[in-house]
Structure formats: structure tokens, C-alpha cells
Amino acid sequence: xxxxxxxxxxxxxxxxxxxxxxxxxxxxxxxxxxxxxxxxxxxxxxxxxxxxxxxxxxxxxxxxxxxxxxxxxxxxxxxxxxxxxxxxxxxxxxxxxxxxxxxxxxxxxxxxxxxxxxxxxxxxxxxxxxxxxxxxxxxxxxxxxxxxxxxxxxxxxxxxxxxxxxxxxxxxxxxxxxxxxxxxxxxxxxxxxxxxxxxxxxxxxxxxxxxxxxxxxxxxxxxxxxxxxxxxxxxxxxxxxxxxxx
Amino acid sequence: xxxxxxxxxxxxxxxxxxxxxxxxxxxxxxxxxxxxxxxxxxxxxxxxxxxxxxxxxxxxxxxxxxxxxxxxxxxxxxxxxxxxxxxxxxxxxxxxxxxxxxxxxxxxxxxxxxxxxxxxxxxxxxxxxxxxxxxxxxxxxxxxxxxxxxxxxxxxxxxxxxxxxxxxxxxxxxxxxxxxxxxxxxxx
Ligand code: SF4
Ligand code: FES
Ligand code: FES
Numbered sequence: 001x002x003x004x005x006x007x008x009x010x011x012x013x014x015x016x017x018x019x020x021x022x023x024x025x026x027x028x029x030x031x032x033x034x035x036x037x038x039x040x041x042x043x044x045x046x047x048x049x050x051x052x053x054x055x056x057x058x059x060x061x062x063x064x065x066x067x068x069x070x071x072x073x074x075x076x077x078x079x080x081x082x083x084x085x086x087x088x089x090x091x092x093x094x095x096x097x098x099x100x101x102x103x104x105x106x107x108x109x110x111x112x113x114x115x116x117x118x119x120x121x122x123x124x125x126x127x128x129x130x131x132x133x134x135x136x137x138x139x140x141x142x143x144x145x146x147x148x149x150x151x152x153x154x155x156x157x158x159x160x161x162x163x164x165x166x167x168x169x170x171x172x173x174x175x176x177x178x179x180x181x182x183x184x185x186x187x188x189x190x191x192x193x194x195x196x197x198x199x200x201x202x203x204x205x206x207x208x209x210x211x212x213x214x215x216x217x218x219x220x221x222x223x224x225x226x227x228x229x230x231x232x233x234x235x236x237x238x239x240x241x242x243x244x245x246x
Numbered sequence: 247x248x249x250x251x252x253x254x255x256x257x258x259x260x261x262x263x264x265x266x267x268x269x270x271x272x273x274x275x276x277x278x279x280x281x282x283x284x285x286x287x288x289x290x291x292x293x294x295x296x297x298x299x300x301x302x303x304x305x306x307x308x309x310x311x312x313x314x315x316x317x318x319x320x321x322x323x324x325x326x327x328x329x330x331x332x333x334x335x336x337x338x339x340x341x342x343x344x345x346x347x348x349x350x351x352x353x354x355x356x357x358x359x360x361x362x363x364x365x366x367x368x369x370x371x372x373x374x375x376x377x378x379x380x381x382x383x384x385x386x387x388x389x390x391x392x393x394x395x396x397x398x399x400x401x402x403x404x405x406x407x408x409x410x411x412x413x414x415x416x417x418x419x420x421x422x423x424x425x426x427x428x429x430x431x432x433x434x
Binding site: 139140156 | 331333
């Protein structure tokens with residue numbers, strides 16, 4: 001199947017998500033709540049584009065829009081830019097501290113609405129990526145708490161969570177840098193808890209938290225390693241070389 | 247770190263690192279003592295499945311006037327689900343509460359009809375009597391006030407319920423008498 005994106009013919013298979021087709025073909029559509037490993041959040045609406053199907057032109061959410069028919073897509077039309085700017089202005093009001101959102105706001109000329117109150121000290125847009133990352137990897141230490149305007153993401157009872165393994169995956173997927181992680185040479189602090197880091201026995205770089213490695217070992221049944229990614233690769237390469245030399 | 251607004255418990259551990267009994271403290275006083283067996287009977291009324299989580303938590307709410315932390319954790323273990331998931335549920339539903347509510351629950355309707363007929367004045371009246379705002383509980387743990395939306399009896403506006411009993415066309419002057427009568431009764 002062939003669709004047209006900003007005038008360029010792009011091949012795709014039916015049912016593929018528009019965002020994936022566009023990125024594969026070199027178009028950059030801004031996203032916040034999209035992560036390749038955790039698809040389907042579809043809540044920030046920054047990725048909207050215009051799709052022209054027969055005689056209709058609709059605004060759709062690219063990250064969760066499956067392409068079923070031939071169509072032409074406009075990723076940067078005036079209508080898209082205007083609406084995206086408006087969406088970004090709203091997101092900025094709920095997370096004024098986020099640098100990523102400020103950057104996008106500037107890029108899309110987001111209007112300033114005087115009547116919107118800016119939420120103090122907030123970076124989170126409640127997209128849920130962190131919660132689904134934590135759930136997917138199997139720890140489920142954080143979740144959304146309360147609802148409506150009081151909704152936040154937190155650990156049960158706002159306390160250091162027993163289920164947390166300190167892997168910081170939540171912080172890694174967060175589009176706005178809302179989850180604080182502090183790390184020094186020997187420990188990492190996240191979600192009000194402090195974790196001891198395992199250092200690579202070869203080069204001394206941190207491999208991960210002890211809890212994280214134990215968790216991985218328990219899940220995979222493979223004993224935990226005390227080598228970092230790089231040293232592990234080197235060790236394998238060394239082994240291969242000696243194997244061939246023989 | 248934010249100070250925890252939730253009750254805390256001192257529990258005496260049993261051998262298997264479960265609690266043998268827990269004393270629940272909230273806002274500087276001991277509220278109750280809970281034994282793990284109590285949870286077992288609440289839990290075992292339902293099959294070990296996630297879809298009964300809400301029902302179990304409602305039962306706990308009814309029994310203790312809130313969902314105790316020990317109860318939430320016991321439920322998580324019973325249905326093999328993460329505590330975070332249940333905590334999320336418990337904070338989502340208005341009918342569940344993680345802080346103890348009073349023995350008597352006053353609900354003041356603030357739906358459109360009651361609002362116009364002066365629901366806010368009732369709230370003010372209750373505040374004068376008990377010194378509590380909506381969502382709060384008196385220090386002696388006897389009364390909680392909640393502001394709710396239309397209770398379906400607009401013709402009687404302003405409407406208030408106490409422990410599920412309806413009071414229509416409530417006047418501020420009659421509030422004291424209603425509560426006095428309840429204070430002297432045992433919990434229904
Ligand atoms: S902390 Fe980040 S990832 Fe989690 S909900 Fe907020 S914005 Fe999304
Ligand atoms: S990236 Fe598509 S809705 Fe957020
Ligand atoms: S508005 Fe109060 S009962 Fe309907």
C-alpha cells in the first residue's frame with residue numbers, strides 16, 4: 001500500500017501506525033507520550049497530523065492512527081501547526097517546568113493564554129509512560145494516585161516502595177524529566193529510596209542497582225553479572241579471539 | 247519527602263514476619279487494634295481474583311471506616327497483585343478512603359438545586375458546630391462531612407444525609423438537634 005506524506009510517496013502495510021510510517025520515511029513528528037517499547041498511550045496529542053481521505057480532511061493522532069486506506073497526510077499544515085500550538089499551550093500550563101515542552105512551545109509558537117493558571121513546580125503531564133514501564137518490566141512499584149485535578153504518579157502511601165528495584169526505567173521513558181534520580185559513584189536515589197549500585201568488577205562503572213540485578217536474575221534464571229555492558233562485550237570478544245587462535 | 251497524611255500502625259510481628267496485631271494511630275491518637283484474622287475472613291469471602299478487589303475494599307471501608315494499610319497489603323498478597331495497583335484503585339474511588347472517616351458520615355448535597363437553596367450555608371453551619379470542612383473528620387472521630395453531588399431528591403433541597411438517612415429542607419437551626427441525637431446513639 002502506498003500513502004502520501006507531505007507529497008512523498010511512502011509504502012506501508014495496512015494497519016501500520018501512521019507515526020511509524022512517517023518516522024521510517026524521515027518525517028519528524030513531535031511526540032511526548034509515545035515510546036516504541038510502550039505503544040498506545042495516545043494522550044498528549046502533540047503528534048496530531050492532518051489526514052485527507054476522499055473528500056474529508058481530519059486531524060488524527062499519528063501515534064495511534066492505524067492506516068487502513070490510501071490517503072494523503074500533512075504533518076505540518078497550518079491547521080496542524082495551529083492546533084498543535086494550542087495543545088502545547090495547555091500542556092505547558094499543566095507542566096510549566098518541563099524544558100521539553102517549553103522547547104516545543106517555542107517551536108510551534110504556542111499562544112499564551114492569560115486565563116490558564118500555571119501549575120506550580122510541575123513537570124509531569126500524567127502520560128502514564130512511567131507507570132506502564134514499571135508494570136511491563138514487572139516491578140509495579142508506582143501507579144497513578146487520586147484522580148481529576150489531584151492525580152499524580154507516586155508509590156503507595158508516598159513512601160519508599162518495597163517493590164521498587166531502583167532501575168530508573170520510569171525516569172528513562174519520561175518525556176519531561178519529571179522523575180528525579182540522583183546518582184553518585186556508589187548509590188542511586190529514586191522514589192524516596194536509596195539503592196546501592198553494583199560496580200563493574202573490571203572498569204568500576206555502575207552496572208545497575210543490586211536490587212535490579214537480583215530482580216533480573218530471578219526473572220531470567222541467569223546469574224547476575226558484575227561486568228558492565230562494555231566490559232562484557234570485550235570479555236566475549238577476547239574469548240572468541242583466543243578460541244580462533246587455538 | 248512529603249509527610250504522610252495516612253494513619254500509621256505499630257504492629258507486633260509474628261514468626262513469619264506477618265503482623266500478629268496492629269495498633270492504628272491517626273492524628274495523635276490510637277484508633278483501633280486490628281488482628282490479621284479479621285482480614286482473612288474479609289478476604290476469604292471472595293475468590294482469589296483481581297476483579298473482587300473493589301468489593302473487598304468496600305467491605306473493609308464498611309468495617310473500619312477506611313481501608314487500612316494492612317488490609318490493602320493483605321489483599322494484594324491474597325490476589326497476587328502489586329500494592330501500587332490497589333493503592334491506585336483505592337485513591338480513585340470516592341467511596342473508599344485511606345484515612346479513617348468518622349463514625350457518622352454527614353453528606354451535604356451540593357447539586358444544582360441544593361446549591362441554589364443554600365447548601366453552602368449548611369456546610370458553614372456544620373463547620374460552626376464541629377469545626378470541620380468537607381472531607382474532614384472531628385477530632386473525636388465521631389463525624390465526617392462530605393460534599394456530594396445531586397442525591398436525587400432535589401424537591402427536598404437542601405438535602406443532607408447522615409449515615410444514609412435523608413434530611414430534607416434542612417435549616418441551619420435544626421442541625422444541632424440532629425447531631426445531638428446521633429451523638430447519644432450508638433453506631434447504627
Ligand atoms: S512522570 Fe513522566 S512518564 Fe510519568 S506520567 Fe509524568 S510525564 Fe509521564
Ligand atoms: S505522542 Fe501521540 S498522543 Fe502523545
Ligand atoms: S441537587 Fe441536591 S438532591 Fe438534587
